[in-house]
Amino acid sequence: MASGDLLSGFFQSINASTVFKSLAALLLAIVAIRISTYVLTHLSEWKVLNTFGINRITVKMLIPLLKFSIYFAAIYYILVVIFDIGSNQIILFSGLLGAGLGFGLQNLFADVVGGILTVAERPYQIGDKITIGGHYGEVKDIGLRVTWLVTPDDNLVSVPNGSIFKDPVSSANAGNLEMMVAIDLFIDPSCDANLAMNILKEALVTSKYIRLSEKHPYVILIKDFPFYKRIRAKGYANDFRFEFLFETDVTRRAWQEFKQVGIRPPRIGIEIAEKEV
Amino acid sequence: MAFTQCVLKENGSPLELSGFDEILENIKETIEKTDLSSRANIAIIAEPFSGRSELLYKISEMCQDRETKIFFNRLVNDDNFLQILKKSGNVVLVDNCQLLCSRRIGGFEKLDLFLNAIALSNKLYITTWNKFSWDYLRFIYPLESIFPVRFELPRLVADELKSMVMANCEWKLAFAEDATTKKENWIESSEFPIFLKPLKKTIVVPIPKIDYLALRSRFQAKIKSPKKEDETTIEDKIFQRLKDASQGNPGVAKSIWKKSIPGAEDAIRPADIHKPEHKIDMKYDQAFLLYIILCMECISIDELKGIDPNANVDRLVQYLERAGLISVENKLLSILPEALHSIENFLKNMRLVG
Numbered sequence: 279m280a281s282g283d284l285l286s287g288f289f290q291s292i293n294a295s296t297v298f299k300s301l302a303a304l305l306l307a308i309v310a311i312r313i314s315t316y317v318l319t320h321l322s323e324w325k326v327l328n329t330f331g332i333n334r335i336t337v338k339m340l341i342p343l344l345k346f347s348i349y350f351a352a353i354y355y356i357l358v359v360i361f362d363i364g365s366n367q368i369i370l371f372s373g374l375l376g377a378g379l380g381f382g383l384q385n386l387f388a389d390v391v392g393g394i395l396t397v398a399e400r401p402y403q404i405g406d407k408i409t410i411g412g413h414y415g416e417v418k419d420i421g422l423r424v425t426w427l428v429t430p431d432d433n434l435v436s437v438p439n440g441s442i443f444k445d446p447v448s449s450a451n452a453g454n455l456e457m458m459v460a461i462d463l464f465i466d467p468s469c470d471a472n473l474a475m476n477i478l479k480e481a482l483v484t485s486k487y488i489r490l491s492e493k494h495p496y497v498i499l500i501k502d503f504p505f506y507k508r509i510r511a512k513g514y515a516n517d518f519r520f521e522f523l524f525e526t527d528v529t530r531r532a533w534q535e536f537k538q539v540g541i542r543p544p545r546i547g548i549e550i551a552e553k554e555v
Numbered sequence: 556m557a558f559t560q561c562v563l564k565e566n567g568s569p570l571e572l573s574g575f576d577e578i579l580e581n582i583k584e585t586i587e588k589t590d591l592s593s594r595a596n597i598a599i600i601a602e603p604f605s606g607r608s609e610l611l612y613k614i615s616e617m618c619q620d621r622e623t624k625i626f627f628n629r630l631v632n633d634d635n636f637l638q639i640l641k642k643s644g645n646v647v648l649v650d651n652c653q654l655l656c657s658r659r660i661g662g663f664e665k666l667d668l669f670l671n672a673i674a675l676s677n678k679l680y681i682t683t684w685n686k687f688s689w690d691y692l693r694f695i696y697p698l699e700s701i702f703p704v705r706f707e708l709p710r711l712v713a714d715e716l717k718s719m720v721m722a723n724c725e726w727k728l729a730f731a732e733d734a735t736t737k738k739e740n741w742i743e744s745s746e747f748p749i750f751l752k753p754l755k756k757t758i759v760v761p762i763p764k765i766d767y768l769a770l771r772s773r774f775q776a777k778i779k780s781p782k783k784e785d786e787t788t789i790e791d792k793i794f795q796r797l798k799d800a801s802q803g804n805p806g807v808a809k810s811i812w813k814k815s816i817p818g819a820e821d822a823i824r825p826a827d828i829h830k831p832e833h834k835i836d837m838k839y840d841q842a843f844l845l846y847i848i849l850c851m852e853c854i855s856i857d858e859l860k861g862i863d864p865n866a867n868v869d870r871l872v873q874y875l876e877r878a879g880l881i882s883v884e885n886k887l888l889s890i891l892p893e894a895l896h897s898i899e900n901f902l903k904n905m906r907l908v909g
Contacts, residue, residue, distance in 0.1 A: 325904035
């Protein structure tokens, strides 16, 4: 059969009934996706799931999987059941798609493939805190074309899924709720570093936001710099949503205590501040 | 209807406990093995109201032939406690060691000194710890190496709870079948509200709610008990229900039992034993303070304010008291026994308890 016949066969099948059916199938797919996303998102926030060892990311992981399955089922239904497209026509469409890619659809195609790979390989999941394409935030949604991130400043950023081919992706929690947070405090080199380390340790382990377990230990480190000493506390926040609260809580209480025992910030910092004043 | 003689020792000598014979035997063995070169300090770890102090009291009776000193809350509240420890006998029993620390900067000083004193001492230390505090502190201190011998108090079975209740009750009790023979529903319909953002409306969806207590009492007797249905006495049913409601915690069981007794004249029926359920709804910051109360078992309002100076502790205390979760006495807060498992479940949901 000639390609002209194949195309004309396809165009002949387009009529009011098939268009209506296709639109209805698409609409149904969108409604199904909306409902399942809504239900799973709300279900994931149920605290009672923690009792059974299921965290919200495990539940949210199902959202893109379900979404992609529904999209593909809808496309399959429209093409194969409504338009009755055979294998020859699919090959023909693949050819047309290849031509389209050449004319500038490659970005769209890369984003869709990136979306499929993201769902299959899971370099990140909905709910993870990731850095991708220079943006840092919590993954809100993984769509066919873009991934939505909410930054710490509550900005909604859309990152094309094709970014996973170009940029490295770092996930701070990798599917877990706990997240390692590093808290740096800088003190004057003349101050008692041991005392400062002990205070920072106590500020860390007594924080309401810390998670302590065999898998989630903590550590206090010190590093000498020419004009200051850096004391770094590393511990896991109980939930990555507490990342900044955890950091703030530890820093605030540690400095309060530092002040009481005479541990000062680096003199160079004070001098710069004084000059600015 | 069966009549049973009970003796209630209200505020008298310690609660009579059964079910700890094996642990007592093991502890006795450890003490007997102990000499100056091979001492192995003991930690008894258990949730609140599980009979830690009563067990320690029994251990002190067991060690009477040795030079023993027992410290309940007095030691941990005494600033001069190191001197007291030095003067004590060869076997030192310390109750409620979780009270030696407070979850704030500088709050570990006393515990530090205590653990150092143990490390440098030749005495045998038998200590008790709140399970939740232990689970936190063991990641900060090498508690496992300081206390190489550890016992977790077991949950009591129905028969053990029965012996405990019988030994601590003082009036004649009658047991009777429930007035109606109708079996309890183990599944009920409850309402779950869902807010629909686009419509700005809340709809109520009926969801099934399983009453585990009723379900268990329906099937457990058949599965676990070797007795056949007709051999299970009404007493067995009542104490199995008490065990399920209290999860085998003697203090919780005692509290439920006291609230279940309708009156000295009336007979007690299985339906009188209610599983206490508390609806707890609070934010993470408030839940953290509830967790602190659970860990410490007894804490003053001022200390709680010191742990989280930004929190409105007075308002929280009022809420917790009204919700029947804690008791407040002389500005001291403690968990109410019947609320223990509701609190534990809630804190598990909040990921504050492992």
